[in-house]
Amino acid sequence: MKRFTFYRLIWLLAITSIANVSISFSQSVRDSPNNDYSSSAPPDQVIPYIVEWGSLSAAGCSYEWKAWNSINAVDGIGIPAGNGFSYRWKNINANAKIEVKTTGCSSSGSNKTMTYEVPIRYLGSIGQISVNGSLSEPATIGCGVQTVTFTVPAVTNATNYYWNSSLSGWTYISGQGTTTLTMQSNGGGTGTIKVTATRSDASNVESESSPRTVNRPAPSLSSISQTGAYMLCNSSSSLNLSATGTSADSYVYTPWGGVKINGSTSPVTSSSPVTITATAWGYVIVNAYSSGCGTTSSNSQTLQINYGQITNAIQWLFDAGSNMWQCSNAGIPGATFTWSLVSGSATLVPNINDCYVTTTGGATVEVTASVPGCGTSSAVQYYIPPAGSFLMTYPNPTKDVLTIEFKTVEVKESLPASISLYSESSTRLVKTISVKDVAEKNTFRDGNKIELGVSDLPRGIYYLHINPNDKQKQEIQKVRIRLD
CATH class of the missing domain: 2.60.40.3450 (Immunoglobulin-like)
Structure with missing residues (x-):
């Protein structure tokens, strides 16, 4: 093959090593062992070019480089340089064009203007992703498991489409690498999805879509x-x-x-x-x-x-000296409360859903509520014990038997439901007596006493719980007992 005797421009690609591609400014092309960009140029990739001399002399030559569609040069503006220059090409649908002019060469035959032009490996811009055919943003997908299709318009010269999803719990079905991706939604996962188009022969360029937001309709x-x-x-x-x-x-x-x-x-x-x-x-x-x-x-x-009925009825000793008890309940909006003495002798001081009851010998007090729209509620009764302690425990400390003596047992409603003994060290219940059963069977000792055997228990501290009956509105009373 006849060898040309004027300048040649060589195109070198340096990524991990320089790719030597010699391109003559005549019509001759010599392939490198690694790459051949003589027919097209990848965009956004550094490509070194040089002028290769044949038999002509390069002595004394000055070089002016011009390019069109380059990232690092203004179109048509000359750049003084040696016999080599590197260009990066724009990602546009056009040609990569170089013009080299040599002047002042010692040999007049070496003063040349040479051009080189090849297509740029253009990758088009990517469009918006449609979700089930809709471009509305954000995309709203109904709740539940269903099949959802994501589509992007074909990108000029793209050979692959990589889809990337942050949709929580969704799974890929098909279409990775193509313009249409099919996924299966989970119950309610939301997130975003985007796609990147690439060209296999232009690794440095890609076209990435804007992320699409996918919402699930939140209940309201x-x-x-x-x-x-x-x-x-x-x-x-x-x-x-x-x-x-x-x-x-x-x-x-x-x-x-x-x-x-x-x-x-x-x-x-x-x-x-x-x-x-x-x-x-x-x-x-x-x-x-x-x-x-x-x-x-x-x-x-x-x-x-x-609620139009009296609830949370409770009573407690307000003043021990006068045996004044405070009777109370939860109250009812708009209701009028009526307090009355059912039995015994007592002084009543009503205060809406509270009543202060003072008695010496004990009394039974009743309250009803007149509720708008409901009429009169069911009555609730409070049983007030006589003045003074209504029971005594002795001896304390004790060894074998603990005696519980009630001041009176005539008003059965004033008696507790039961008496329980708890160990301080283990917090466990160790003995219990049903006062209700004793009262019904009238098996009190000496008419008003209950005896609790404790000789079988380990020595130590115990607590006697006085448990009120269902009609009493009192809290559990506790008495500290020591066994020696």
């Missing part, structure tokens, strides 16, 4: 059928409660206090109206729920349930 509570507060007159009264919301297929009703939902004190999830009942004052908290997404709404509504 709109309203409940009853708001504010609602009065249930007694345990037989009920209220049907329903709710509405968006992106919800059911609703969570959570009871609090003395409220029940469909007869349960635990939360109830239902797509149908629920039945509210109560045995005391409380609340119902309602949230929307999506079974497909497995999520509960962040917003809720609360319905207060008032």
